[in-house]
Amino acid sequence: MGEIVGMTGDESIAYAVKLCDPDVIAAYPITPQTIMVERLADFVYDGELDSEFIPVESEHSAMSCCYGSSIAGARVFTASASQGIALMFEILFIVSNARLPVVMGVANRALSAPINIHAGLEDQLVCRDTGWISIFCHDCQSAYDTTIMAFKIAEDKEVSLPLMYGIDAFIISHALEGVETLEKREVGDFLPPRDPLYVLDPDDPISVGSLALQDSYYELKYAQEQVMINSMKTIKKVQEEFGELTGRYYNVINTYYAEDAEVILVTQGAITGTARTVVDRYRSQGKKLGLAQVHVYRPFPEKELRDALKGAKVAATIDRSITFGAPGPILYSDVKVTTSNGGPIIQGFIAGLGGRDVRIEDIAKVADRAFETAKTGEEPTKISWIGVRGVEF
Amino acid sequence: MSETQTDVIDIRFYGRGGQGVVTASRLIGEAGLLQGKYVHAFPAFGPERIGAPVQAFTRISNKRFYEKCEVVYPDIVCVLDPTLYGILGQAIVSGLDEEKGVLISNYKESPEELRKELKLNPNIKVGVVDATSIAIDVIGRAITNTVILGALIKAAEVVDLENIIKVTKKRFPGEIGEKNAEAIRRAYNEVVIS
Numbered sequence: 001m002g003e004i005v006g007m008t009g010d011e012s013i014a015y016a017v018k019l020c021d022p023d024v025i026a027a028y029p030i031t032p033q034t035i036m037v038e039r040l041a042d043f044v045y046d047g048e049l050d051s052e053f054i055p056v057e058s059e060h061s062a063m064s065c066c067y068g069s070s071i072a073g074a075r076v077f078t079a080s081a082s083q084g085i086a087l088m089f090e091i092l093f094i095v096s097n098a099r100l101p102v103v104m105g106v107a108n109r110a111l112s113a114p115i116n117i118h119a120g121l122e123d124q125l126v127c128r129d130t131g132w133i134s135i136f137c138h139d140c141q142s143a144y145d146t147t148i149m150a151f152k153i154a155e156d157k158e159v160s161l162p163l164m165y166g167i168d169a170f171i172i173s174h175a176l177e178g179v180e181t182l183e184k185r186e187v188g189d190f191l192p193p194r195d196p197l198y199v200l201d202p203d204d205p206i207s208v209g210s211l212a213l214q215d216s217y218y219e220l221k222y223a224q225e226q227v228m229i230n231s232m233k234t235i236k237k238v239q240e241e242f243g244e245l246t247g248r249y250y251n252v253i254n255t256y257y258a259e260d261a262e263v264i265l266v267t268q269g270a271i272t273g274t275a276r277t278v279v280d281r282y283r284s285q286g287k288k289l290g291l292a293q294v295h296v297y298r299p300f301p302e303k304e305l306r307d308a309l310k311g312a313k314v315a316a317t318i319d320r321s322i323t324f325g326a327p328g329p330i331l332y333s334d335v336k337v338t339t340s341n342g343g344p345i346i347q348g349f350i351a352g353l354g355g356r357d358v359r360i361e362d363i364a365k366v367a368d369r370a371f372e373t374a375k376t377g378e379e380p381t382k383i384s385w386i387g388v389r390g391v392e393f
Numbered sequence: 394m395s396e397t398q399t400d401v402i403d404i405r406f407y408g409r410g411g412q413g414v415v416t417a418s419r420l421i422g423e424a425g426l427l428q429g430k431y432v433h434a435f436p437a438f439g440p441e442r443i444g445a446p447v448q449a450f451t452r453i454s455n456k457r458f459y460e461k462c463e464v465v466y467p468d469i470v471c472v473l474d475p476t477l478y479g480i481l482g483q484a485i486v487s488g489l490d491e492e493k494g495v496l497i498s499n500y501k502e503s504p505e506e507l508r509k510e511l512k513l514n515p516n517i518k519v520g521v522v523d524a525t526s527i528a529i530d531v532i533g534r535a536i537t538n539t540v541i542l543g544a545l546i547k548a549a550e551v552v553d554l555e556n557i558i559k560v561t562k563k564r565f566p567g568e569i570g571e572k573n574a575e576a577i578r579r580a581y582n583e584v585v586i587s
Contacts, residue, residue, distance in 0.1 A: 006423045006432070139461070171461050174415075175435035176422045273459035357437075357463040 002180045002246075009172035012140040012179050013079070013105045014039035016147035018049050019187040022103075023074035026054040026065035030084040031117045032173040033107040037079055059084040063091035063102075070100035071208055073199040075151065078102065081169065082109035082123045089130070095162045096131030097224060098208055099197055101154035105147065106166035107173040108136075108269065108320075110354045118355020119168040121269055122321035125297070125330045127164065131224060133231060134298035135165040138254075138272040140177040142295075143167045145248055148182065152191050152238045159231045160197045168270035168320075169355060182246065190245055232299050252301035254293040255308050257283060261290025263370040264309055264344070266317040266335055268294050271351065271358050275318070278363045289367050294331060302338045312344040313374040316366050318386075320352045328383050347373050348383040362386050365393065401454040402551055403464040407485055408473030411443040413538030417473065418449035420542060420564065424556035425453045437463060446477060453551060466490065469549050472498040473524070473537045483511055492516050495549045497584075499524035499537050504587035520548035522584040531576040532569070539565075539573040543580030554581055 007015060014036045017025075025044070029037040043049035052069075056062045059080050066076045080088065085106065095102050110120030124134060133153065137143045146165045154163040167173050198206060212220055235252060243249035254272075257279055258264055265275045272293040282289035292308040292315070294301070309315045319329035327333060332348035339346060349366050352358040366386065373380060384393060404421065408414035415436040422434035434451040450464040466488040472478075475498060477485065486496060491514045500507050500521040508519050522544040524537040532540075539561050546554055558577060562570035 004426060006419075006426045168461075170435055170437070172435075175433055175461075176419045177433055178426045178431065270461040273461040277458070277460040357465075359462045359465060360460060 004178040005181050006176050007179045008174050009140045009143045009167040010035035012144035013147050016144045017077050018043050020151045022051050022077040024052045024069035024076045026056055026062045027078045028056050028059050028062050030081050032169040033079045033081040059088040063088035066102040067095050070102050071200050073196045075194045076102045079105040081107040085123045092130040099160040101160050102162040103150045104164040106164050107169050108166040109169040116354040124166045125321045133163040135296050136268040137167050140179050144179050149238050149242050153235050155194045156234045159234045171270040228299050252296040253304040253308050254295050256291040258290035258308050262288040262313050262374050264290040264292050264312045264315045266292050266315050275363050305338050309344050314370040315344045316347045316370040318349045318351050345379050347380050351386040401452050401458050403467045404451040404469040405464040405467040406449040406471045407477050410445045410447050412473050414447045414449045417538040418451045420560050421451045423560040424552040427556045431457050469495045471545050473541050475500050497545045520544050520584045520586040522580045527576050527579050532572045540576045540580045543577035544584035547581045547584050548586050
């Protein structure tokens with residue numbers, strides 16, 4: 001077993017990135033991701049990490065630097081949050097279409113306005129259409145471990161796609177937990193040097209980022225989607241290999257007491273831990289409550305989610321995000337579509353926007369609602385917001 | 394204490410921006426890690442402003458636990474700055490366990506005085522120490538975050554004194570660490586518990 005070290009979520013990502021030896025780090029600090037960037041800058045300045053650290057003037061430039069560096073064959077890391085991701089949004093699509101395995105750590109923060117620095121997953125969820133692999137972590141250990149897996153997944157030649165992974169603002173990014181660490185040597189054996197699909201080489205020139213109009217854009221997008229779908233195989237393989245190395249096994253859908261559950265809570269991020277505590281409490285009372293955490297979000301683990309939910313009467317989704325005017329919030333919608341053919345009733349809940357605390361009793365209320373639905377068998381017609389002042393839940 | 398994990402100790406800290414509330418919550422957590430415990434310590438603040446009220450939370454347990462929410466039902470409340478009573482009043486002790494709860498405070502008067510001010514249940518243990526004076530005396534600045542930890546672990550043996558001192562010296566190397574260690578020991582010895 002590795003040494004247990006106290007670290008915040010931001011620190012756990014910075015320390016894990018250091019073990020992965022990126023050639024280039026280009027990032028702009030933004031609360032609550034700041035500590036990731038500060039620590040990495042320290043490592044480089046102190047000579048502990050041999051990376052080119054590019055202190056850019058904006059996130060748009062950060063992602064543009066990542067693009068250029070990755071084309072040159074470099075292993076590249078960046079980090080951002082909220083408005084920072086909004087500013088780099090344009091370049092995200094360009095990086096994924098060029099099949100560049102840029103890895104980005106995200107401290108998931110609510111989007112402005114009104115300005116808010118606390119937890120919300122929408123900054124990463126709205127990137128669902130950018131062609132990036134997307135993963136949500138649930139504690140400091142999973143942030144550390146996912147960092148190391150991220151480079152291996154993204155850089156696998158079958159994949160060669162960018163990957164972003166998130167931790168809830170403050171609740172994880174600034175939370176101290178014990179993290180079981182790995183040795184540099186272990187990570188070196190696990191993660192081979194990057195072997196790029198292609199590089200810009202003056203002696204063997206190619207063109208990257210070309211125009212593709214009616215004759216080819218359509219086929220390129222089809223091909224890109226096939227790569228994204230196929231990346232699931234590599235993700236699972238890397239999770240398995242990481243489990244063999246560390247004893248810590250991750251799944252694309254992490255389940256807890258889901259096998260015989262009547263009601264299953266479907267969660268992402270930090271809420272998962274609190275939901276697990278509620279499952280323990282309900283199980284001790286003989287109530288058949290289970291949990292399914294959507295850990296890997298893109299590519300969406302459709303089959304695995306269907307398998308996890310197949311025996312349940314009701315699956316209650318808890319979204320820490322909002323999409324205005326849609327049939328439902330983002331996680332809800334994906335779960336609903338995935339299970340539309342003979343799956344359980346999907347009941348949607350929104351919670352914790354802007355870092356509003358999501359308490360044990362809040363999630364217990366969700367569970368109680370879902371058990372009522374299981375009893376009546378009637379599909380709810382609207383999404384419920386947990387704990388909005390002045391609105392009946 | 395959370396309803397399901399009866400061995401989890403839930404601590405809520407209060408102070409003002411710049412007083413090191415977040416560091417206090419972390420140091421307890423780091424000392425816990427030295428003893429093989431499981432911890433989760435995190436702050437709840439707005440945009441960082443000197444002097445604004447700040448809360449931080451530490452959960453600590455011998456068993457692995459999973460909840461990631463704020464401490465609503467604390468076993469221990471720890472107050473770094475007594476002027477906060479004038480602003481926050483009884484909200485400071487909201488949810489504090491009526492049977493086994495502990496309130497630790499930087500406070501010049503007696504524990505009885507504080508008990509009366511907050512109309513506390515007689516079962517709640519109160520520990521007071523003049524942390525500001527100790528801090529000025531020993532460290533030379535009115536920073537009470539490490540000092541108060543000495544009082545906290547005397548009143549509620551969450552972690553060992555020596556481990557608090559160890560992590561404090563690691564966090565503040567050199568002379569400043571030695572001074573903080575001395576201040577912690579003084580608070581440990583001078584805290585008045587009722």
